[in-house]
Amino acid sequence: MAKSKTGRKILVFSILVLGVGALAAVAILKKREVVITVQTEKVARRNLTEVVVANGKIQPVVQVKISPEVSGEIIELPVKEGQQVAKGQLIVKIKPDFYIANRNQAEAAYKSSLASRATAEANLQKANAEFRRATELFQQNLVSASVYDEAKAAHAVASAQLTNSTHQVEMARASLASAEEQLAKTTIVAPLSGTVSKLNSQLGERVLGTVQNVGTEIMTIADLGEMEARVEIGEIDVVLIAPGQNVQLEVDAFKNRKFTGTVTEIANSSKTSPYSSSQQEATKFEVKIRIKEKEAFRPGMSVTAEIETRSRTNVLCVPIASVTTRLPKPKETKGNPSTATNASSSHTNPAAPNPGTPSPSTNSSPRPDKKNRDAVKPIEVVFLKQGDVAKMVPVKIGISDDDYWEILEGLEEGQEVISGGYRAVSRDLEDGKRVRLGPPTGEKTEGKEAAEDKRK
Amino acid sequence: MSLPSRLFNLFATPGEVMDDVARSGPAAGNWVAPALLLILVSWVGAWLVFSQPAIQQQLSEITSQAIEKQIAGQKMSEQQAEQVRNAAEKWGLIGAKVSAYAAPAALAFAVPFLWGLVLWLMGRNVFKRDFPFMKAVEVVGLAAMIDVLETIVRTLLILVTGNLFASPSLVLLLRNYDPQNPVHNLLALTNVLVWWLLAVRAVGLARLAAVSFARAAAWVFGIWLLYSTSMVGLGFAMQALFKR
Numbered sequence: 001m002a003k004s005k006t007g008r009k010i011l012v013f014s015i016l017v018l019g020v021g022a023l024a025a026v027a028i029l030k031k032r033e034v035v036i037t038v039q040t041e042k043v044a045r046r047n048l049t050e051v052v053v054a055n056g057k058i059q060p061v062v063q064v065k066i067s068p069e070v071s072g073e074i075i076e077l078p079v080k081e082g083q084q085v086a087k088g089q090l091i092v093k094i095k096p097d098f099y100i101a102n103r104n105q106a107e108a109a110y111k112s113s114l115a116s117r118a119t120a121e122a123n124l125q126k127a128n129a130e131f132r133r134a135t136e137l138f139q140q141n142l143v144s145a146s147v148y149d150e151a152k153a154a155h156a157v158a159s160a161q162l163t164n165s166t167h168q169v170e171m172a173r174a175s176l177a178s179a180e181e182q183l184a185k186t187t188i189v190a191p192l193s194g195t196v197s198k199l200n201s202q203l204g205e206r207v208l209g210t211v212q213n214v215g216t217e218i219m220t221i222a223d224l225g226e227m228e229a230r231v232e233i234g235e236i237d238v239v240l241i242a243p244g245q246n247v248q249l250e251v252d253a254f255k256n257r258k259f260t261g262t263v264t265e266i267a268n269s270s271k272t273s274p275y276s277s278s279q280q281e282a283t284k285f286e287v288k289i290r291i292k293e294k295e296a297f298r299p300g301m302s303v304t305a306e307i308e309t310r311s312r313t314n315v316l317c318v319p320i321a322s323v324t325t326r327l328p329k330p331k332e333t334k335g336n337p338s339t340a341t342n343a344s345s346s347h348t349n350p351a352a353p354n355p356g357t358p359s360p361s362t363n364s365s366p367r368p369d370k371k372n373r374d375a376v377k378p379i380e381v382v383f384l385k386q387g388d389v390a391k392m393v394p395v396k397i398g399i400s401d402d403d404y405w406e407i408l409e410g411l412e413e414g415q416e417v418i419s420g421g422y423r424a425v426s427r428d429l430e431d432g433k434r435v436r437l438g439p440p441t442g443e444k445t446e447g448k449e450a451a452e453d454k455r456k
Numbered sequence: 457m458s459l460p461s462r463l464f465n466l467f468a469t470p471g472e473v474m475d476d477v478a479r480s481g482p483a484a485g486n487w488v489a490p491a492l493l494l495i496l497v498s499w500v501g502a503w504l505v506f507s508q509p510a511i512q513q514q515l516s517e518i519t520s521q522a523i524e525k526q527i528a529g530q531k532m533s534e535q536q537a538e539q540v541r542n543a544a545e546k547w548g549l550i551g552a553k554v555s556a557y558a559a560p561a562a563l564a565f566a567v568p569f570l571w572g573l574v575l576w577l578m579g580r581n582v583f584k585r586d587f588p589f590m591k592a593v594e595v596v597g598l599a600a601m602i603d604v605l606e607t608i609v610r611t612l613l614i615l616v617t618g619n620l621f622a623s624p625s626l627v628l629l630l631r632n633y634d635p636q637n638p639v640h641n642l643l644a645l646t647n648v649l650v651w652w653l654l655a656v657r658a659v660g661l662a663r664l665a666a667v668s669f670a671r672a673a674a675w676v677f678g679i680w681l682l683y684s685t686s687m688v689g690l691g692f693a694m695q696a697l698f699k700r
Contacts, residue, residue: 060467
């Protein structure tokens with residue numbers, strides 16, 4: 001019994017020691033190499049459409065803000081927000097009492113000036129007759145030169161008084177016209193047919209005229225039949241925008257619907273906010289997009305615009321995630337483009353590609369010190385899977401859409417490029433590193449779902 | 457039987473060791489020594505595993521993928537995403553290392569008491585036998601020697617395969633183990649050394665409660681299976697919930 005137990009113990013311990021020893025030996029002797037898990041995709045020809053995405057608001061193409069030219073109390077406001085109005089329809093009436101009195105006063109002044117002019121005319125006729133008589137008598141030496149001079153002066157004075165009266169009449173007439181104009185402005189009519197899109201004032205409210213200062217904005221009338229999207233686009237992208245480009249629009253209020261539009265205007269000057277520091281805030285330009293579809297849009301609705309800036313047909317493409325940047329090796333070999341442009345280790349790569357060109361989205365390498373950054377600029381590269389190693393290939397990229405980059409130089413159709421994972425492409429991969437295909441943990445099912453969503 | 461004899465004989469003649477434990481008086485060494493040994497082996501194993509560049513790469517990839525999933529769920533700019541990546545990668549790796557060293561230290565002492573409580577309650581309520589609670593703790597503590605062996609084997613397998621999730625189970629057949637895949641998690645339950653550990657615990661329970669090994673094993677394996685599958689199911693349910 002004791003012997004069998006001892007034998008059992010020896011057997012068990014022998015198996016354990018041998019098993020563990022063998023594993024340990026393999027673990028010690030095995031050549032350990034870092035193998036990076038990657039996903040790949042073939043270089044293929046596709047049609048690409050580059051889009052610039054921007055957010056903004058929907059606004060009517062024609063929109064008029066109604067402000068009174070005269071101040072006073074609103075005594076009639078026969079419209080409501082959202083109401084349709086016709087051109088020439090009364091929309092606001094301001095209390096006219098003060099302006100009627102002004103008109104009456106001006107009218108009286110005008111009539112008074114007319115009377116003054118009539119008096120001056122009579123005086124001139126009288127002075128004229130006396131002057132004629134004095135002239136005849138003076139020529140016959142029947143009156144002295146003094147009498148003649150007096151008659152002459154009286155005639156000149158009467159003539160001047162008539163001129164003055166005439167001007168007074170003109171002044172009074174102008175005052176009357178102004179007073180009548182002011183009175184007329186107490187009644188405001190719609191300048192266009194449209195909808196009252198915004199009503200700020202109420203009946204009985206006192207409003208300020210715009211003659212000398214900023215007046216009260218009583219309401220806004222807009223033609224909602226013609227709507228446009230006003231979106232803000234960054235300075236990097238605005239140079240790609242041109243009038244006439246097609247736009248796909250998504251309005252938050254109309255879910256699962258896409259509208260179409262055309263770029264009509266691009267602002268020449270950037271939009272600046274008086275409350276923000278221009279150094280911290282990105283420079284934006286307003287772009288107007290005319291919406292083709294007629295729908296019950298309301299001014300101020302949020303919109304996302306995808307402006308189709310450039311498109312290419314049947315061009316070589318790689319997944320957007322496969323393009324990254326690396327610093328080229330400092331020593332270049334002439335005559336061999338593949339080795340000449342090989343990049344150095346990703347650990348010394350800067351984050352930013354050449355300014356002015358759209359940067360590959362996967363670029364996120366650590367920044368080098370300033371001296372190195374000034375000396376060499378990063379280049380766009382992709383990694384090819386050749387067997388079980390990665391080969392870095394510098395490429396020249398063209399346009400991109402949400403999923404793919406156009407490749408202008410560096411690749412051929414059918415080559416297998418490494419398209420993921422993110423960390424592998426952006427940091428870990430180097431020329432000659434070992435790789436193996438494998439779905440990243442937890443991404444397999446999601447990838448299928450994402451593809452399914454996209455197809456839908 | 458001396459403590460070293462118990463620790464070593466447990467691998468070959470567990471019934472003899474458990475008989476000795478059941479007959480003899482209380483001895484704290486029966487559970488403290490294996491716990492300390494387990495901590496030591498786990499720490500050495502963690503150090504060895506984390507010193508491997510291939511494992512570091514794998515750990516980075518797992519952390520990175522988890523971060524990418526988070527980023528994909530929340531709409532953020534590339535700059536914000538990069539900040540999140542840098543912070544999460546740094547703290548994710550630190551967190552993994554800290555848990556690899558801290559978890560064995562806590563579990564080595566907690567498991568004998570938790571599983572001891574399970575065995576003690578089973579003895580009292582299922583088998584209607586009274587035995588001291590600390591005897592159950594000693595049984596579970598001594599069985600932890602199999603855990604020590606499992607840790608050594610798992611560490612060596614990780615070093616050999618370069619797979620952080622390698623274990624003496626059907627997981628070895630998988631090329632890409634996905635911790636979020638319930639099927640993969642179920643395969644991980646086929647760890648033969650864990651089964652051995654459970655069998656030794658069942659031997660201890662059989663000796664303490666004076667019942668057959670088959671009855672004790674049925675209960676021990678049943679409870680373990682219930683707990684393990686419910687954990688896998690809970691993980692699956694949480695995933696489904698978050699996906700919605």
